[in-house]
Amino acid sequence: MKFASLLLTLVLGLALAGCESISERLAERFDNTPPQTRDFPADQKTVFFAAQKAVKRMDFVLTRTSLAQGIVNARSGIRDTAVFGAGRQFILEIRVHGADATLTHANVKLTELLEGDFKAGATGKTVRVHGLYDSFYEQLEQALREATIAAKPAP
Numbered sequence: 001m002k003f004a005s006l007l008l009t010l011v012l013g014l015a016l017a018g019c020e021s022i023s024e025r026l027a028e029r030f031d032n033t034p035p036q037t038r039d040f041p042a043d044q045k046t047v048f049f050a051a052q053k054a055v056k057r058m059d060f061v062l063t064r065t066s067l068a069q070g071i072v073n074a075r076s077g078i079r080d081t082a083v084f085g086a087g088r089q090f091i092l093e094i095r096v097h098g099a100d101a102t103l104t105h106a107n108v109k110l111t112e113l114l115e116g117d118f119k120a121g122a123t124g125k126t127v128r129v130h131g132l133y134d135s136f137y138e139q140l141e142q143a144l145r146e147a148t149i150a151a152k153p154a155p
Contacts, residue, residue, distance in 0.1 A: 033062035033126040035095070035135050040140070043071060044098030046147055047106060047140070051094050054139035058132075060092060070096040086116035090132060091124070108136060 006043060040047050051072045060074035070093040078087040091111040098104045110130055115122040 002111055011145070033109065033128055035093075035109045037105055037107045038137055040104050040106060040144060041102060042104055042144055042147075044096055044104045046144065047096045047098075047104040048072065050140055050143035050147055051096060051106065053143040054136055055092060055094075057139050057143075058135060060090075069099075072096070086114065088115075089113045089122075092132070092136065094136075106140065107139075108133060 042050075043069065048065075048067055048070060052065060053061065055072065055098040058076075060076050062072070062074050064071060064073040066093045072092075074094075076090040076093045080087060089112075091113065093109040093111070095107040096104055097107070110127045110132055111124050112127050112130075113122045113124045
């Protein structure tokens, strides 16, 4: 009887330990990474078109845009990695929301897609910290400066 209860305790302990690691992996997989947000002193329409110009300057291709919803989605080209036959691609999901006529919030999520010979398909994860966030915001600020200069009336 003692052996049976010891065996049952061992099996339950292993089962519960396995559940914890599975739940950790699931949490990583479905992690809801918050977007990086910055505010810009311009109306939503100006920031929307500046965001499109910014991603084009970064050699991204626009995949979806909607002025009414404030959506700008773009993808990079497929880049080779150090592993032969593997590729990497980045997806930018940008949402612009006008707080008022002179302030717009820009929310950006960057997803990295990796694909290699040994996997059945691409795996993707949202990246919390990456230089592409800074690059996008720099390009967006530059495009907004250019839009401001172009909008000023000539003397």
